[in-house]
Amino acid sequence: MSGVSRRKLLGLGAAGVAAAGASVAGAKMLLDEPAPMPVSAVSALDSVAFYGEHQAGIATPAQDRLHFAAFDVITTKRSELDALLQEWTAAAARMTQGQEAGTFGAVGGVPEAPPDDTGEALGLPASGLTLTIGFGASLFDGRFGLAGRKPAALRDLPRFPGDALLPELSGGDLCVQACANDPQVAVHAIRNLARIGFGRVSARYSQLGFGRTSSTSRAQATPRNLMGFKDGTANLKLEDTAMLRDHLWVAEKDGPAWMRGGTYLVTRKIRMHIETWDRTSLAEQEAIFGRDKGEGAPLGLAKEFDEPDFAKKGPDGAPLIGEVAHVRLAHPSSNGGARLLRRGYNYVDGSDGLGRLDAGLFFMSYQRDPHRQFVPVQRALAKNDVLNEYIKHISSGLFAIPPGVRDAGDYWGRALFA
Structure with a gap:
């Protein structure tokens, strides 16, 4: 069945079944379609399973x-707010499986009423779409009676040396991360959640x-x-089950109970001074990162995944990987064994009034406790990393990412409001 017919049929027919509580996989079986692919096997066009112990879009292949x-x-x-989260969950479950956001879709409702879907993803496959929600510290103020349920790990990040944070690009009560292999699918998902949340x-x-x-x-x-x-060579991987348990997922002893199986997301928008970097010699660039630019190997070694040898010295007797090289400062051995799962993306937001690219990295890292993992790593980098001459942190966010939605009777944050 083509992407066009799948979206249309599910939007106008089996959509009602899903909304009434049937699982997405069950709705697809009604049309003799395969169940969603597990995250370890997803292709560029497949759908990723929405229901599970953990939210998709974290350890899912990026x-x-x-x-x-x-x-x-x-x-x-x-x-x-509770009703919104239920509506968002239902729409997310549908869109991640290649369906339209609402029961009647973009063209199947009453002509005199606004459509249940904005329509720009009609005809497109699921494209590996995942939607991941998080709750910011500001959600736990006095408005909704949640102050007593705020996780201890959701306290504010410290201000790091060199931060130039813009308040309007930082924080937030809620966040939604849409990842896909088609930009229109990702934009469509956020647009429809914003539409549903109007008011x-x-x-x-x-x-x-x-x-x-x-x-x-x-x-x-x-x-x-x-x-x-090359970026993220030493990143946690979904195959590292034991390390994900130790470094990514919130355990029962971490508390609170509603966060068990969840994690914490740190976001940092990092603008790069591209033009200055492009005028820097190759040797200096490699010394700053502590890796060669071609293969990505640690300096003095041959392959990307070779473990850095920080004791290895060059002909002049100095360490081949300098004391303030990025790879040394960020390495777990320099930070008490702290590891992160990173899901960052490049961005280019046009150019500024001086003709310079407004470009860089939208950094995202997931971790079990940001204050024991992200904070020590970033503190070391902010204090000593020579790369700071070429970058500027302009936004920051910290969000509690609740566990996954178990089935069609569950919804994002249900345990928080129980």
């Missing part, structure tokens, strides 16, 4: 495109990203950032 959005909740009624949430900021800058599976090649270097 897709090529991003649309990230942060929202402020503008209703003051807890019941309206209850307002968009605080959003960010488009392209060209993932990390691999989250051993089946993926390591990508390059806009500085031309």
Whole structure:
């Protein structure tokens, strides 16, 4: 069945079944379609399973495109926020399986009423779409009676040396990360969630990203950032089950109970001074990163995945990988064993009034405890990394990512409101 007919039929027929509580996989079986692919096997066009112990879009093999959005909740009624999360979950479950956002879709409803879907993804396959929600610290103020349920790990990040954060591009009550292999599919998903949330949430900021800058599976090649270097070589991978348990997923003892199986997301928009970097010699670029630019190997070694040898010295007796090289400062051995799962993306937001590219990295990392993992790594980088001469952190966010939606009777954040 083609992508066109699948979206149309599911939007106008089996959509009602899904909305009434049937699982997405069950709805697809009614049309003799295969169930969603597991995250370890998803292709560029397949759908990713929405239901599960953990939210998709975290350890899922990183897709090529991003649309990230942060929202402020503008209703003051807890019941309206709870209802919104239920509506968002239902729409997300549908869209991640290649369906339209609402029961009647873009063209199947009452002509005199607004459509249930904006329509720009009609005819497109699911494209590996994942939607991942998070709750910011500001959601736990006095508005909704949630203050007593705020996780201890959701306290504010410290201010790091060199930060030039823009408040309007930071924080947020809610965030939604849409990743897909087609930018139109990702944009469509965020657009429809914003449409559904009208009157209850307002968009605080959003960010488009392209060209993932990390691999989250051993089946993926390591990508390059806009500085031309391979990025995320030592990233946690979905195949690293034991390390994901230790470094990614919130355990029962971490508390609170509603976060068990969840994680924490840190976002940082990092603008690169592209023109200055492009005038820097290759030798200096490699010394700053501590890796060669071609293969991505640690200096003094041959292969990308060779473990860095920080004791190895050059002919002059100095370490081949300098004391302030990026790879040394960010390495787990320099940070008490702290590891992150990174899902960053390149961005280019046009150019500024001086003709310089407004470009860089939208950094995203997931971790079990940001204050024990992200904070020490970033503190070391902010203090000593020579790369800071070429970058500027302009936004920051921290969000509690709840566990996955178990089935069609569950919804994002249900345990939080229980």
